[in-house]
Amino acid sequence: MQHPVSAPIGVTVPNYADRIGFAQLTRQAFEGVDLQPLRDQLVTRITEGAAHAGEGLDLSLIVQLLGDKAAGLAIQSEVLTFHQLFRTAAAAPRPGLRVLALAADIDMGGNTPIEFLLEGSDFELLTLYVTKDVGLPETLPDHDVAIVVASDSEECREPLALIEKAAQRWPRPLLNRPDLIGNLDRDKLYRLLAGIPGLEIPSTIHATRAQLTDLAQDRIACEDIACELRFPMIARPRGTHAGVGLAKLDDAPALAAYLAEREEQDFFVARFVDYASPDGLYRKYRLAMVDGKPYACHMAIADRWDIWYLNAYMAFSEEKRAEEAIFMLDFDHAFAARHKTALDEMSRRVGLDYFIVDCAENQDRELLVFEADNTAVVHNMDSPVVFPYKPPQMRKIFAAFTAMLSRHAREGKASAA
Template sequence: MNMPCIEFQPRATTAVALPPLMGLARLMAMAFQGTDLIPLAQTLIARATDDEHDANALMDLSTILLLQGLREVGLATQDQAIDCHRVYHLPADHAPALRLLAVMTPGDLMTNAPLAFLAERSDVALTMLYVRPGEALPTWLPPHDALWIAVSESDPVRGLLEDLSQACTGWGPSVINHPDRTLRTARTEACAVLQGVPGLYIPDTIRANRSMLQQLVRCEAAPSRWLSDGDWPLIVRPVDSHAGHGLEKVSSPCALAQYLATMPDAEFFLSPFIDYASADGQFRKFRVVLVDGVPYAVHLGVSSHWMVHYLNAGMTECAAKRAEEERFMADFDTGFARRHAAALQGISERIGLDYLVIDCAEMPTGELLVFEVDPGAAVHSMDPPDLFPYKRPAMEKVRAAFRALLGRAVAARSASPA
């Protein structure tokens, strides 16, 4: 897709200033803490009813709806907001020293990198510009010191990322997370790009349509026909699913048939199941973020189930798990990061993004097992500080690295010819 650019100025604002945007980080923290968001949603609905151009009310309302799992109405409300206004602002918590512009696209909570979590409690003023797939890109950009392409890879936005990649050639060296590198984070592409990295293991992954999977069901083909290390059991998930939605381990053709009977999707990712259990039988999934190639600890989830999600791993209920996570974070530089230095460096070099989140595990044989690389995965410190006092210091390290990354982008922009 290669579309001509058009003028893309924001609409004129009304004489009365709108109430400010609350934003994702604040609203998600409220939801995380168990706050009843219904009264706030009702207030936002009243604001939007009184003023149909109150884009901030509509955008915050859409975020609440998405947080409550009301995806369709949440996305419809978001579309209304973007029809009103393409540009949204979150002021800095301290005297603003740096203006960060994030290019985003409509979608659910995993469509764009949640930069508000990184910018909170800082001197970074965050402006968000929404562009839609299939439309011409703007020639006008809001004033900024650094530009971050915050759109994560998925099938619906690959064309947009390609268009943004072309546009970035004229946007200068302050561009962070260049979209052509974001395209490398697709599951199949990341699998291909990261093969052969020393100390790293990433399972072979393919896109499979229903016809291919039905061949497995009917025993007309073996998994090894498409997967170099493929055998039962397999991991299957719909394309563009996240957070474990539709993800299952299937151990036989019969189990795969039962799975397909419940899933209407046309395409799936297929990979071999890897048993990464530690010697104690527990599964440990690590989240690490690379900021300008330097790794930082985000979290460690410990579970008796192979599909580890931090929120359902029992970390809040188990002091021993929290103590293990605290040790992981305290010893990260001399422990995990040192053990897997070659693998983490290889990921940084081959993917090439300035900011990248990695979900991974440690194989019993010592390799770093990579599940996913995604610049849009959440990095936050919303966990209750009384139970997780070690989380905030770790997050402050990430925020400091984020701020330093922005500073280098600004310096590069200043040093470049006008």
């Protein structure tokens, strides 16, 4: 039952369903564990009417991990029609803090993977799925601190709006407010960060297929779409992530060929920034901004501009890994110090308690921002044998995240006293 807008929100004893959860299942898939037997076991329990809601949600994730996104989402939506609250147990027998994550009915990459950030802690995680059909319950499950984990995607617009309506009457500290998450969309972020000294972020413009077709056929110029736009440009279908449909287009014929291969009607376009280092290689960084402070998540090095960590093949290059290790070791007094003014102002303008930044340095050594979001994966799954420098760095991020939650929980209790 949806919570009345004008009434104060109360709390009650949580009625949750236990689940294996995102972190454990994703780690198993990452390590090559065959999830098919567990999938078959859960399907059998559901068929026999013996499964509980948490097992249904686990099945949804397993099916997505096995490659069938549509079927996994269908299972998840079915489960959420009759149960919305799920628990991932703390590592300790008695939880030190109870965290309420507010999620949306979206694919496995659409909510902050908070379970990774809480791994090994004594925090109990309750995840409440807020859907447009059910909304928020009249009384919330009791918790010490809440955080919104839904993304800035179109599918999350209604859940975020429902949470925002209740935010002023939230009974506990509420982190990552929904109205701020909405600013992370690609065509909003560049406006938010415009004019920060030492920071470059190209204008990301929404363009329709019709506009781009006119541009490809020389009926209009780049400036008719946006004053900053020019060839070469970067294009991607609106709403896509992880490099899906991403392309560098050098001229109008390249744009025409790109459109011929795509079916989408809406795109994001931006001018291309050549951020190659003097050695000809591209270096792309992922930072976690936790409580206003930057932390190094990874550094990808490749001979291509469209880098993400997997296609940089860091595991196969000892030289690249050595450079990444130095980047992490020296981060506070090197990269973070070099870009302190830009990072501080970016954090202030974004305003979120926790978010991720994918960035580089342009050829003037300014901070070049590609995107920011609250749902990118920060994990400790990489082999400690191949990446011995990563576990300490990940634990540093996780400790900062849990310290942030603890601080807000303490402040919430103090203000209520």
